[in-house]
Amino acid sequence: MHITLPAANGDRVSYRLVGRPVEPNKSARFSRIAYAAAHVVADPIAMTNPWSRPAVDWDRTMAFRHHLWRLGFRIAEAMDTSQRGMGFDWASARELIRRSIGEAKTVPGADLASGAGTDHLAPAAAKTLDDVIGAYEEQFAFIEDEGGKAIMMASRALAAVAKGPDDYARVYDRMLSQASGKVILHWLGDMFDPALKGYWGSNDFDTALDTVVAIIERHADKVEGIKISLLDAEKEVLLRDRLPEGVVMFTGDDFNYPELIAGDGRRHSHALLGIFDAIAPVANAALAKLAEGDKAGYDALMAPTVPLSRKIFEAPTEYYKAGIVFMAWLNGHQDHFTMVGGMQSARGICHYADVFRLSDQAGLLADPDLAIARMKTLLAMAGI
Template structure:
């Protein structure tokens, strides 16, 4: 029986809250068809590993792969080794390689779709690199991913952002890499709110100028581009770019603030999805997209509109700390038996933030078992000294 919890609010006061909205989304056996929806999946660390989590983080492989099987069972595709998995924020390229290898094999075994992030993060930070060295770094990671039988997500490169002299360098690097891949890739434009080191990507701070560079690369290499994911948290920019893409190139929304309207679309078109928030709201996302398949827009909107306050809270500034909320949701819902993260990232959000997350998850009907979630929330509160 769920009892009221004493939660810490954003203004520093305490408030009692009693959860009780048990999740009951019906997930049809037939996978939704009208949209492609990737969930950028988190990793589950091994809290019992004796190695220092800051220097040699260890992944709990069974729980991590189990969560991917859960996402595939919802009809979602998995975007692997992205920033949701703490790529470049605790997860090194060596760790990412093992994650990609295992997840790709699991996808093949269960018939799930997977795409994996290729970047340049094995280059040493804060060193000078030539464009040739950056291209070689991209080539190494792309080759490994293709060897695993996975589609490539060509992630934004911190090394390229730090060393490019202008838009011409971006065009040169991307055109070269796209000429090398065997299958169309998903490009990834990640805004500086997600990673400050990517400020000025495509050679411009102004988004309109940056978009021109990116669009030119896509048009010149459209046979090698499946789509582009943009994470700018700017719905108008996404819609503008979506309308200017080649007909065969998809827009994958990465907007964790405005995803319902962008996926629904307008009379000019719609966005597919590659979202971190879909890790946390998988049942709601699957049920909503199934309703959209049936042209039941009212049900689609009624499901997803409840999730937006939760998503906006999880992705609030500093946005790059959103991974903490994603993992906390998995803990509350019993997908892992601890709230620990690689690199100690569970400490990136305050108790007040986690308390509000708990309330919003309940209001969005996303707590699978409110009793379990309440017990786990109570443990987190107790560790913070709240009895």
């Protein structure tokens, strides 16, 4: 099968599909905790004002969560992959969390954790740390009242108000001390959200690391783990090696996840990854191999997904959500390539052509005929 795709230099290149769709192992047991941060499916008919009034296709959004649960993944709900802070507001996230927690109760063994942030508080409106704490408390309370587990997301409002590490310590100490259950922390780098530059009160990594570790040590009984998303394997390992007993590392490194999940022979990372939304069938098969002790099989499956992930998460990294939803469309999980906030326009046609090629090479086009037909539709819209 062939398709003509654009190249960055303006040429048109005939591409022959080479990949064979990887079959997931639906009965697999993983030796790593694996959360997939899931996207939302927009409703293009109801979304009459795409930039400011999100509308969600709840049936397709829930169906995608069932797809992930069937493949053995836990779900990280209402995180940045669902466009929190980029077109998807707290009112929509609240409904998403409510529906997902309810849906999980219908699926034996299903698990999820939900993002608690401060995104209903505009950073400019936050004047004090108490404003930030109040915003966190509102979202924590909603998730816990629904019977859910919270992921404490990084806060733009806190980054705007805090004067240094002590201010971060005050907010995190307060929230962790009063949480009803264990919490997952999230260290999100400014490559994902420029408003988070200097998070933890310092632009120096070692200083920020000391702040985070001290907070976790004070609340080790309340912290399930921490997800770090800095796209730097060495920094993740430095934090991983300092975590207290019983607190786990969740890699959020969409560039280096295979090696971090496999580990270094002493320790390994678990996973909370946006890329798992897009590569779930292959990640399932690879994690099954790892659980069986077949490291070579794991590497063989995971390695081709890395160039794809690096393309999807290339700078400007915050627009990675477009590639995630593009792949869901190619693979038939939704009938359109429309995103909340019109975010599909954040990437160009050559980017999508590269994602198409790399998805094929990683064995991630479940139905190549459907994928080709949909790619041709997108190309025609770009005049190709």
